[in-house]
Amino acid sequence: MRGISIGMDVADIDTPALCLDIEAVEANIKRMADYARDRSVRLRPHAKTHKSPALAHMQLEAGAVGITCAKLGEAEVMAAAGIKDILIANQIIGAPKIARLVNLAAYTRVMVAVDDAANVADLDAAAGVKGVRLRILIEVDIGMNRCGAAPGQPVLDLAREIVASPGLRFEGVMGYEGHTIFLEDVNERMERTEAAMQLLTDSAELLRREGIPVEIVSAGGTGTYFITGAHPGITELQVGSYITMDSQYGGLERIDFAYGLTLRASVISTRGDDLAITDAGLKAVTRDFGLPLAIDPPGWQLTALAEEHGFLSRTDGPRLRPGDKVTIVPNHGCTTINLHDNYCVIRRGVLEAVWPVAARGRTY
């Protein structure tokens, strides 16, 4: 990165800069790994949050069995960085991507989600040509109404297709409770997550009763990990956001991970004492769930984002002048991280390293 050198004070880093408080990140990694170990549930963190092989390796060192990716392109980046066990928790459709998938499977352990019989046939054919055996999970729609086969009989029908396909190895089922992760009422969150998990584990049981072994039953989001991870029959957690956290998850009851991700911005203009404009707008921080949280200096609130400008309003903070720095917690870490080339890795106020967001933009 231009204008920065290892060992410099965080206050001197030019802005906008995406920063990792590495001690908070380390604590979050350990906390989730300890939870999984105590519960005897395997951990396969979702790398779509951080998109960084360095962070993925830290999660593996702490005990994760592998990682999860959203996209084939992310998986390719992670595999190239030496990560050996990867779930792509999405459907890989169409000849060009299926060709890449079987190539990837030829040199690393990769597993992919399916919810459609025609896709199963395409994957089987491509695996046969390449001479690999592709590992498959069936994605089950457990209430989010996104991808996934309907629970019960449709899952069994699809599992039979997979088991009959010589190029494929059926590993199990996955689901994602995206409709419950942000529920503020913790009792409602627990009730609805339990119901979603029951759909998933009942489907797994149905397959077992029909003689189809189910090794993996994977689910979990940061807002629900303690519910999903404790549900009988769930074998793996595919949680993502906990590693960096964001202000959307920050206020949620029972979610006690630390803020590890901040955006540092500079004031570039002021209007009187109560309005300050920063150099970090929508191209530096996203607002898909809501506005980010200004935390330093205290007494200022982010009220709007334009393309290249952030608008701060004073509540009772100190007066800001052009050149002053502000610290913002992104409202959604996953989409904000994807806007940046690098992380500034900060330990106790000092720049320790610069890590590339290596899978940035890998939406394909």
Ligand SMILES: Cc1ncc(COP(=O)(O)O)c(C=O)c1O
């Ligand atoms: C399929 C799937 N699994 C797991 C996750 C991780 O969720 P979170 O970031 O809430 O931990 C996501 C997030 O979107 C997801 O889409």
